[in-house]
Amino acid sequence: TARWAVEFMGAQNATLQRPADFAAIPVLALLGSGDGIADWATSRDFYSRCSAADCDIRTYDGFYHELINEGPADRARVFKDLLAWLDQRIAAAK
Numbered sequence: 001t002a003r004w005a006v007e008f009m010g011a012q013n014a015t016l017q018r019p020a021d022f023a024a025i026p027v028l029a030l031l032g033s034g035d036g037i038a039d040w041a042t043s044r045d046f047y048s049r050c051s052a053a054d055c056d057i058r059t060y061d062g063f064y065h066e067l068i069n070e071g072p073a074d075r076a077r078v079f080k081d082l083l084a085w086l087d088q089r090i091a092a093a094k
Contacts, residue, residue: 015046016042019050022051023051026055026089027047027054027055028058028085029055030058030060030081031060032060032062032063032064032065032070033059033061033062035064035065036064036065038065040059044057044059056085060074
């Protein structure tokens with residue numbers, strides 16, 4: 001609905017102004033440079049301003065919006081990166 005679109009865009013704009021809100025949590029941003037839905041460059045800029053001590057940005061050239069729905073080899077690469085990131089944080093928490 002029009003109301004949903006207005007609220008969604010308002011929340012998105014408010015979030016883009018507050019990258020420091022992510023300072024207390026680990027952040028992994030997985031971005032596809034071929035994303036036609038979300039502007040990956042805006043996302044990359046947002047996360048690069050994130051003040052989290054643990055903020056990792058991974059960009060996949062030519063990938064689209066749903067990175068885990070890419071072709072099998074590409075999907076495996078994304079999962080490998082995600083699992084490695086999680087394993088590092090789990091090991092550090094022990």
